[in-house]
Amino acid sequence: MTRVAVIGTGVIGAMTAWRLALRGAEVLAFDAYGPGHDRGASAGESRIFRTAYKEGASYVPLLQRAEALWRELERGADAQLLTMCGGLTIGAHNNPDVAAVRRCAEDAGLDHEVLDTAEARKRFPQHRIDDGEVMVLDPAAGVLRPEPAVQAALRSAEAAGARILSYHPVTDATETANGWRITSNDTTFDVDHAVFAPGPWARQLAPLRDLPVQARLITAYWFAARDVAAHSPESLPIAIRRHPEAGFSCFPALDGVAIKIVPHHLGWTDLEGPDDLPRTSTTDHARAASAAAARLLPGVTPHPMRTGTFAEGFTPDDHALLGPLPGHRRATVMTGFSGHGFKLAPAFGEIGADLALTGGTSHDIATLDPNRFPL
Numbered sequence: 134m135t136r137v138a139v140i141g142t143g144v145i146g147a148m149t150a151w152r153l154a155l156r157g158a159e160v161l162a163f164d165a166y167g168p169g170h171d172r173g174a175s176a177g178e179s180r181i182f183r184t185a186y187k188e189g190a191s192y193v194p195l196l197q198r199a200e201a202l203w204r205e206l207e208r209g210a211d212a213q214l215l216t217m218c219g220g221l222t223i224g225a226h227n228n229p230d231v232a233a234v235r236r237c238a239e240d241a242g243l244d245h246e247v248l249d250t251a252e253a254r255k256r257f258p259q260h261r262i263d264d265g266e267v268m269v270l271d272p273a274a275g276v277l278r279p280e281p282a283v284q285a286a287l288r289s290a291e292a293a294g295a296r297i298l299s300y301h302p303v304t305d306a307t308e309t310a311n312g313w314r315i316t317s318n319d320t321t322f323d324v325d326h327a328v329f330a331p332g333p334w335a336r337q338l339a340p341l342r343d344l345p346v347q348a349r350l351i352t353a354y355w356f357a358a359r360d361v362a363a364h365s366p367e368s369l370p371i372a373i374r375r376h377p378e379a380g381f382s383c384f385p386a387l388d389g390v391a392i393k394i395v396p397h398h399l400g401w402t403d404l405e406g407p408d409d410l411p412r413t414s415t416t417d418h419a420r421a422a423s424a425a426a427a428r429l430l431p432g433v434t435p436h437p438m439r440t441g442t443f444a445e446g447f448t449p450d451d452h453a454l455l456g457p458l459p460g461h462r463r464a465t466v467m468t469g470f471s472g473h474g475f476k477l478a479p480a481f482g483e484i485g486a487d488l489a490l491t492g493g494t495s496h497d498i499a500t501l502d503p504n505r506f507p508l
């Protein structure tokens with residue numbers, strides 16, 4: 134039986150541990166914190182799932198595989214994780230992201246609708262639509278629940294035989310003649326293969342020190358909806374909003390009170406490391422988020438009632454690093470998901486398990502090759 138250490142159990146490591154355990158590996162899954170914690174990238178109440186992908190039609194098979202695996206995880210763990218409420222991309226008809234979503238849907242033959250300005254205003258008055266703006270509706274989109282998802286994956290991994298070692302920071306990982314020696318809480322563990330899934334902490338682990346992964350701050354804001362039913366997933370799809378004055382992703386109200394937005398137009402602030410994550414936003418950032426809500430979301434009270442700050446690892450081209458760890462044997466790296474990793478996590482977990490157990494995968498992951506950047 135292959136003994137595999139998974140280092141980091143955010144959504145990526147949790148899914149990898151699950152897929153490895155199902156395939157009979159002896160899994161040791163380490164995390165410095167507890168399952169579903171809020172210090173990294175895999176928390177904050179909601180995540181977008183979408184299939185018509187502005188990042189390119191080449192991702193569609195992976196997204197469809199991820200959707201099937203989300204359903205498998207839900208069945209096995211008796212949890213509701215993915216609600217298919219549809220997804221909107223909103224902006225001027227010639228906005229690059231609006232055009233890219235349409236192109237992806239057309240290239241991949243996906244169901245979709247393009248709503249002109251009048252139709253968009255009629256169907257989704259929760260968004261303020263300027264003259265000339267359109268909506269692209271992707272029915273194969275929805276909202277994921279991040280914390281329960283991580284916990285469900287780890288529960289399923291454990292049920293399949295994995296050891297989940299929470300509150301076990303890995304302080305050393307050294308390559309040996311036959312694998313890796315992992316040190317945590319003053320104990321060493323010898324394994325045949327190491328899967329490094331440390332999210333934004335990547336460069337703090339010596340074997341990953343030279344990888345181009347920058348920890349950045351992403352801030353989310355919750356705004357109380359005046360008519361909650363009209364802003365719940367039954368009525369309001371997830372949305373990617375593009376506008377000359379603001380841009381954000383928008384999530385329906387899951388808590389019976391407020392919708393969430395993650396402003397994109399304000400950029401992401403570099404962090405020295407995830408441990409420097411501030412616990413709230415600056416006044417200027419909150420004011421700008423408030424202005425975006427006031428301008429584009431007419432049904433909310435445009436002052437944030439809740440703020441969440443999260444750390445994510447970004448690469449120079451915003452595509453993840455997923456493959457054999459450069460310069461080492463018997464090691465896989467999965468990091469730098471650059472704000473996109475959650476929806477695809479079960480498919481990435483399957484790929485991580487493929488790489489750890491067979492050294493290859495049938496999924497096309499050429500664009501994610503960790504060797505594409507000079508070290």
Ligand SMILES: Cc1cc2nc3c(=O)[nH]c(=O)nc-3n(C[C@H](O)[C@H](O)[C@H](O)COP(=O)(O)OP(=O)(O)OC[C@H]3O[C@@H](n4cnc5c(N)ncnc54)[C@H](O)[C@@H]3O)c2cc1C
Nearest residue numbers: 141143144145165173174175181303332470472474475476
């Ligand atoms: C606010 C926000 C909104 C987002 N929105 C979306 C979205 O809508 N849709 C989407 O698909 N994606 C989205 N993303 C991106 C997605 O959430 C991330 O890509 C994904 O969660 C990355 O997961 P991860 O497991 O790589 O990292 P993390 O969740 O950060 O997990 C890494 C884990 O490794 C552990 N760790 C690190 N170092 C060590 C060590 N030495 N020893 C032990 N444990 C260690 C950490 O404690 C942590 O638990 C968003 C991200 C953020 C932050």
